[in-house]
Amino acid sequence: MRANKAVFFMHKDRPVARLPIGAVPGKWPGLRACLMLMLGASILCATALGAPAPKGKSADTQAKVAASSDFVGGETCATCHDEIGKKFADNPHTKMALMHGSNGVTCENCHGAGKAHVDGGGDTTKIFNPAKAPAKEVDAKCLSCHAGAHPDFDRSPHAKANVSCVSCHSVHASKAEGLLKASQPGLCFQCHSDVKASVSMPFHHPVNEGVVKCSDCHDVHGTFGENNLKSAADQSRICTKCHTDVRGPFVYEHAPVKAEGCLACHSPHGSQNARMLNMPSINTLCNQCHSRVANATVHGMAAGSDELAPCTSCHTFIHGSNINAAFLR
Ligand code: HEC
Numbered sequence: 001m002r003a004n005k006a007v008f009f010m011h012k013d014r015p016v017a018r019l020p021i022g023a024v025p026g027k028w029p030g031l032r033a034c035l036m037l038m039l040g041a042s043i044l045c046a047t048a049l050g051a052p053a054p055k056g057k058s059a060d061t062q063a064k065v066a067a068s069s070d071f072v073g074g075e076t077c078a079t080c081h082d083e084i085g086k087k088f089a090d091n092p093h094t095k096m097a098l099m100h101g102s103n104g105v106t107c108e109n110c111h112g113a114g115k116a117h118v119d120g121g122g123d124t125t126k127i128f129n130p131a132k133a134p135a136k137e138v139d140a141k142c143l144s145c146h147a148g149a150h151p152d153f154d155r156s157p158h159a160k161a162n163v164s165c166v167s168c169h170s171v172h173a174s175k176a177e178g179l180l181k182a183s184q185p186g187l188c189f190q191c192h193s194d195v196k197a198s199v200s201m202p203f204h205h206p207v208n209e210g211v212v213k214c215s216d217c218h219d220v221h222g223t224f225g226e227n228n229l230k231s232a233a234d235q236s237r238i239c240t241k242c243h244t245d246v247r248g249p250f251v252y253e254h255a256p257v258k259a260e261g262c263l264a265c266h267s268p269h270g271s272q273n274a275r276m277l278n279m280p281s282i283n284t285l286c287n288q289c290h291s292r293v294a295n296a297t298v299h300g301m302a303a304g305s306d307e308l309a310p311c312t313s314c315h316t317f318i319h320g321s322n323i324n325a326a327f328l329r
C-alpha cells in the first residue's frame with residue numbers, strides 16, 4: 001500500500017509509461033529508471049529497457065494517474081487526428097498501448113502531455129513534434145525507451161553530426177520495414193553518395209542487388225569501432241561471417257590476413273579491380289611487402305621482374321594453407 005502511494009505521488013502529473021525521459025542523460029537510463037521505480041511499478045523497467053510486455057498489473061494505477069494529469073490519452077488525440085490514429089493500430093508502438101491495458105497513453109509517450117494542445121484547439125506551440133525538434137531532443141525522447149538496444153548512439157558519428165532517429169525512421173509515414181523512411185541502400189545513398197559510387201564499380205559487393213546490406217557490416221546506431229563497424233574486437237570477423245572459407249585458422253597463416261585484416265588487400269564496398277582488390281596489379285599489391293623476396297632467385301627471375309606471372313597463379317591459397325608454407329597448395 002505504502003509503496004503504491006509513493007509511486008502515485010511521484011508520478012501524479014504524468015502517466016507512468018512516460019517516465020524514463022528524465023533518466024536519459026545518465027549512462028544507464030533504463031537502470032536508473034528501474035531504481036527510481038523499484039517501489040512497485042516494475043512494469044516501467046520493462047518499458048525502459050524495451051523488454052517484452054509484462055503482464056497486467058498496473059492498468060489500474062495507470063488509469064488513475066492519467067486521469068489526474070495533463071495527459072488526455074490517445075483516444076482524445078484520435079478525435080482530431082483520426083487518420084494518424086487509425087493507422088497507428090498497425091504500428092509496432094501499439095504494443096505499448098496493449099501492454100498498458102489500452103489506456104491510450106501511446107501518443108503522449110512521444111509527444112508529451114497533450115492537454116494544453118487540445119485546450120488550445122490544436123495549438124502547435126503546445127505539443128512536442130519530433131519532426132521540428134532539435135536532433136538531441138528527439139534522440140533523448142526515443143532513447144528513453146530504446147537505449148537498451150542502442151546504448152552507443154550518442155557517441156556514433158551519426159549522433160555527432162545531428163543525424164537523429166527521425167532522419168532515418170518515420171513513426172507515422174514509414175515506407176519500409178523497421179519504421180524506416182526508405183529501405184536500404186536507398187536510405188543511405190541519400191547522404192552517402194560516395195558509397196553509392198563505390199558499390200556501382202565493376203567489382204562490388206552486391207548491395208544494389210539486395211544480396212548484401214549496409215547493416216550486414218555497419219551498425220548505424222553506433223559501435224565501439226571506427227566507421228560504425230560491427231564487431232570491434234576482430235575486424236575480419238565481419239567478413240568471415242560470410243566468407244567462411246578464408247576464415248582459418250590455417251596451419252600456415254598469411255600474416256597480413258590476421259595482422260592488418262582483409263582491408264590490407266581488399267576494398268570493402270567495391271573496386272575497379274577484380275576480387276575487389278586495392279590495386280590493379282596483383283604483383284604490385286604483393287610487392288608492397290615482398291619486393292625483395294619476389295625478385296629473388298627463388299622465382300628464377302632477375303630483379304625488377306615485371307614479366308613474372310601473377311603471384312597468385314602459383315600462390316593460390318593466398319589467405320592461408322594447411323599443406324604448404326608458401327600457399328602453393
Ligand atoms: C481539438 C482537436 C485536436 C486534438 C484533440 C489534438 N490535436 Fe493535435 N493538432 C490539432 C490541430 C488543428 C493541429 C494543427 C494542424 C495540423 O497539423 O493538423 C494539430 C497538430 C498536431 C501536431 C503537429 C504540431 C506541429 O508542430 O505541427 C502534433 C504532433 C499533434 N497535433 C499531436 C497531438 C496529440 C499527441 C494529441 C493528443 C494528446 C493531439 N494532437 C490532440 C488538433 C488537435
Ligand code: HEC
Nearest residue numbers: 074077081084085088093106107110130131170171172173
Ligand atoms: C514512437 C513515438 C510516437 C508515437 C507513439 C506517436 N507519434 Fe506522432 N510523431 C512521431 C514522430 C517521430 C513524428 C514526426 C513525423 C514522423 O516521423 O512520422 C510525429 C508526428 C506527428 C504529427 C504531425 C504529423 C505531421 O505530418 O507533421 C501528429 C499530428 C502526430 N504525430 C500525432 C500522433 C498521434 C495522434 C499519436 C497516437 C495515435 C502519435 N502521434 C503517436 C512520433 C510518435
Ligand code: HEC
Nearest residue numbers: 017092093095096109110130141142145165169177178179
Ligand atoms: C515509451 C517507450 C517508447 C518510445 C518513447 C519510443 N519507442 Fe520505439 N518502440 C517501443 C516499443 C515497446 C516497441 C516495440 C518493440 C518490439 O516490437 O519488441 C518499439 C519499436 C520501435 C521500432 C521497431 C519497429 C519494428 O518494426 O521492429 C522502431 C524503429 C522504433 N521503435 C523507433 C522509435 C523512434 C524513432 C522513437 C522516437 C521518435 C521511438 N521509437 C520512441 C517503445 C518506445
Ligand code: HEC
Nearest residue numbers: 139142143146149153158163164165167168178215219220
Ligand atoms: C542512419 C540511419 C539511422 C538512424 C540515425 C537511426 N536508425 Fe534505427 N535503424 C536503421 C536501420 C537501417 C535499421 C535496420 C537495420 C539494423 O537493425 O541496423 C534500424 C533499426 C532500428 C530498430 C529495430 C531493430 C533494432 O535493432 O532494435 C530500432 C528500434 C531503431 N532502429 C531505433 C532507432 C532509434 C531509437 C534511433 C535514434 C536514437 C535510431 N534508430 C536511429 C537506421 C537508423
Ligand code: HEC
Nearest residue numbers: 157158161163167184187188190191214218220226227228
Ligand atoms: C540524413 C543523412 C544520412 C543518412 C540517411 C545516413 N547517414 Fe550515415 N552519416 C551521415 C553523416 C552526416 C555522417 C557523419 C559525417 C561523415 O562521416 O560522413 C555519417 C556517418 C556514417 C558512417 C561513419 C563514417 C565515418 O567516417 O566514421 C557510416 C558507416 C554511415 N554513416 C553509414 C550509414 C548507413 C549504412 C546508412 C543507411 C542505413 C546511413 N549512414 C544513413 C549522414 C547520413
Ligand code: HEC
Nearest residue numbers: 185188189192194195205207212213214216217227268269
Ligand atoms: C562488406 C561489408 C560492408 C558493406 C556491405 C558496407 N560497408 Fe561501409 N564500410 C565497410 C568497411 C570495412 C569500412 C571501413 C573502410 C576503411 O576503413 O577504409 C566502411 C566504411 C564506410 C564509410 C566511411 C568511409 C567511406 O568509405 O566513406 C561509410 C560512410 C560507409 N562505409 C557506408 C556504407 C553504406 C552506406 C553502405 C551500404 C550502401 C555500406 N557502407 C556497406 C564495410 C562495409
Ligand code: HEC
Nearest residue numbers: 205206211212216238239241242243262266268274275276
Ligand atoms: C553478408 C555477407 C557478406 C559479408 C559480411 C561480406 N561479404 Fe564479401 N561477398 C558477399 C557476397 C554475396 C559476394 C558476391 C559473391 C559472388 O558474386 O559470387 C561477396 C564478394 C566478395 C569478394 C569478391 C569475390 C569474387 O569472387 O570476386 C571479396 C573480395 C569480398 N566479398 C570480400 C569481403 C570483405 C573484405 C568483407 C568484409 C569487409 C566482406 N566481403 C564481407 C557476401 C559478404
Ligand code: HEC
Nearest residue numbers: 236239240243246256257261262264265266275282312318
Ligand atoms: C595479403 C592480401 C590479402 C588479404 C589480407 C586478404 N585477401 Fe582476399 N584475396 C587476395 C587476393 C590476391 C585474391 C585474389 C586471388 C586470385 O585472384 O586468385 C583474393 C581473393 C579473395 C576472395 C575471392 C574468392 C577467393 O577465395 O579467392 C574473397 C572472398 C576474399 N579474398 C576475401 C577475403 C577476406 C574475407 C579477407 C580477410 C579475412 C581477405 N580476403 C584478406 C588477397 C588478400
Ligand code: HEC
Nearest residue numbers: 254255256260264285286288289311312315318325326327
Ligand atoms: C601487407 C603486407 C603483405 C602483403 C600485401 C602481402 N604479404 Fe605475403 N607476407 C607478409 C608477411 C608479413 C609474411 C610473413 C613473412 C615471414 O614470416 O617471414 C608473408 C608471407 C608470405 C608468404 C610465405 C613466405 C614464407 O616465408 O613462408 C608468401 C608465399 C607470401 N607472403 C606471398 C604473398 C603474395 C603472393 C601476396 C600478394 C597476393 C602477398 N604475400 C601480399 C606480408 C604481406
Ligand code: HEC
Nearest residue numbers: 283286287290293294298299308309310311313314315326
Ligand atoms: C611461377 C610460379 C610463381 C610465381 C608466379 C610466384 N611465385 Fe613465389 N614462389 C614460388 C615457388 C615455387 C616458391 C618456393 C616455395 C618453396 O620454397 O616451397 C616461391 C616462394 C615465394 C616466397 C617465399 C620465399 C622464401 O624465402 O621462401 C614468397 C614470399 C613469394 N614466393 C612471393 C611471391 C610474390 C610476391 C610473387 C609475385 C610478385 C610470386 N611469389 C610469384 C612460385 C611462384
